[in-house]
Amino acid sequence: MITLFAFSAVAQQKYYRVQLLTNEKGLQRLSAAGVTIDHGDFIKGSSFTSDFSEAELSAIKQSGIQHKVLINDVSAYYVAHSNDAVTDKSEAAPVTCTTYAKPKNFKLGTMGGFYTYAEMLATLDSMAAKYPNLITVKQVVSSTLTTAQGRPLYYVKISDHPNVDESEPKILYTSLHHAREPESLTQLVFYMWYILENYKKSPYVKSLVDSTEMFFIPCLNPDGYIYNQTTNPNGGGLWRKNRRVNGDGTFGVDLNRNYGYKWGYDNVGSSNFTSSDTYRGPSPFSEPEIQMVRDFCNSHPFYFALNNHTYSNVLIYPWGYKANTYTPAPDSLIFKNDAIRLAQCNGYVTGTPNQTVGYIVNGSSDDWMYGEQTTKAKIFSLTPEAGTSADGFWPRKNRILPLAQINMDMNLTAAQFTKESVLAAVVATAANNDNMIEEKQPAITGLSNAPNPCNSYTYVSYQAGKSTGSNDLKLTVFNASGVVVKTIQLNALQTKVLVNTANLNAGIYYYSITDGQHKSNVAKLIVVK
Numbered sequence: 001m002i003t004l005f006a007f008s009a010v011a012q013q014k015y016y017r018v019q020l021l022t023n024e025k026g027l028q029r030l031s032a033a034g035v036t037i038d039h040g041d042f043i044k045g046s047s048f049t050s051d052f053s054e055a056e057l058s059a060i061k062q063s064g065i066q067h068k069v070l071i072n073d074v075s076a077y078y079v080a081h082s083n084d085a086v087t088d089k090s091e092a093a094p095v096t097c098t099t100y101a102k103p104k105n106f107k108l109g110t111m112g113g114f115y116t117y118a119e120m121l122a123t124l125d126s127m128a129a130k131y132p133n134l135i136t137v138k139q140v141v142s143s144t145l146t147t148a149q150g151r152p153l154y155y156v157k158i159s160d161h162p163n164v165d166e167s168e169p170k171i172l173y174t175s176l177h178h179a180r181e182p183e184s185l186t187q188l189v190f191y192m193w194y195i196l197e198n199y200k201k202s203p204y205v206k207s208l209v210d211s212t213e214m215f216f217i218p219c220l221n222p223d224g225y226i227y228n229q230t231t232n233p234n235g236g237g238l239w240r241k242n243r244r245v246n247g248d249g250t251f252g253v254d255l256n257r258n259y260g261y262k263w264g265y266d267n268v269g270s271s272n273f274t275s276s277d278t279y280r281g282p283s284p285f286s287e288p289e290i291q292m293v294r295d296f297c298n299s300h301p302f303y304f305a306l307n308n309h310t311y312s313n314v315l316i317y318p319w320g321y322k323a324n325t326y327t328p329a330p331d332s333l334i335f336k337n338d339a340i341r342l343a344q345c346n347g348y349v350t351g352t353p354n355q356t357v358g359y360i361v362n363g364s365s366d367d368w369m370y371g372e373q374t375t376k377a378k379i380f381s382l383t384p385e386a387g388t389s390a391d392g393f394w395p396r397k398n399r400i401l402p403l404a405q406i407n408m409d410m411n412l413t414a415a416q417f418t419k420e421s422v423l424a425a426v427v428a429t430a431a432n433n434d435n436m437i438e439e440k441q442p443a444i445t446g447l448s449n450a451p452n453p454c455n456s457y458t459y460v461s462y463q464a465g466k467s468t469g470s471n472d473l474k475l476t477v478f479n480a481s482g483v484v485v486k487t488i489q490l491n492a493l494q495t496k497v498l499v500n501t502a503n504l505n506a507g508i509y510y511y512s513i514t515d516g517q518h519k520s521n522v523a524k525l526i527v528v529k
Helices: 024-032 054-063 074-080 117-130 182-198 203-211 222-231 288-299 331-342 365-371 397-406 408-419 423-438
Strands: 015-020 041-043 047-053 067-071 154-158 170-175 213-217 302-308 314-316 349-351 380-385 444-450 457-464 474-479 484-489 496-500 507-514 523-527
Touching (some): 015 024, 024 054, 054 067, 117 182, 117 222, 170 182, 170 288, 170 408, 182 203, 182 213, 182 302, 203 408, 288 365, 302 408, 331 349, 331 408, 365 380, 380 408, 397 408, 408 507, 484 496
Parallel strands (some): 170 213, 302 380, 314 349
Antiparallel strands (some): 314 380, 457 496, 507 523
């Protein structure tokens, strides 16, 4: 039996960068012993590299799993290399569709380039002071609950009438479920400043702000975050959980294992050891932070949510609690397609936790936000994990801005999906119709368009089989609400048609080709202005 030794958390444990030379079964065995395997560099069937505590390293050694210690003191390494230049060209040039200029009000913090808790609060105050017509002052998530150490959670809302509760579709952005992931906060602050500063400059940004209500909980784990700030004021603190007193000399609950849906489903997706970094707590929703998020979601009809984490360069969606298990159709298709679109510009690997990083997780934010459909409507909730193994939990200062920039397209697209919140029904209906019409050998194939995204035009390519009715062949473009915005008559002998998109607003559209009897697949068209 592998034992995870209990450590008193009066001071930070020593952490090591370790490469585990094992497959998914080995990782699951370690996870059952309380070793954290949900953030890191995963090579399927081969290895997993991450930062492990002294207790976790002891458990790894007991397991007999082959491993290599790559860095002997990760916290010290993060601080010592905070000012290093980028040496890996792949790090220096992230995949992006758009280059987003740094907002003039965005600046780095003093904790290794990241914000202290007080700096984060001051930033929210500054946003409200500079843009009172676009963002609320910070408000408590709950008027009755606080953390174990007596702190509230704060949220702000960005919209064209931020202080009015409008019947517009709503999206929730969160960060810092885990206290050692400061880039999750920084990229969110970058995004917020960008929206505020570009509201009057960008018709696209304005359309999103005018048509949605964007809610932000930038620090979900203030006690843990402040603990890292106290023990490691220059950055590099690796405390993950909150600061609950467990009563046995250990501290903390993993907030992303404390949600009620499939809480404690097994001891692999979460731990029953209080000393483990994935300790799920004594009961579902035992932690006030998660109670606050639960009540907040129950009282706000969110359509979409992004729960930001680091690191792994993946974008995760439900289900997490069990391997090779998927949400019911058609939502499984919606999650898959939306994730692919969200990750189109940052190149993140998309899928369930088991598909992307080879682990399972129960009691997570995404599973509960989507899975709980009695006290509230389902929320299409996903988790981005920003950064490479070279970045780790505390990226170098010159990586903070690029990591924020590569998440911009994803954050904006999530707001776009929210704006067009009937997208799910449209895609599902279109997909079901396709399945009924095209059968095994569709008569209309090869559907694609370039450029995509496009501005004023795009070329749609297609191939119409001999069985199609050439006189009735037409291309239909419709928006996410299912409203037809353009129809073009086609010739079955042609294979390409020019589509004028100059008169279309920026956004996501769909198109298909029919001849009255047959129908092509539905394809996505992105218009930018």
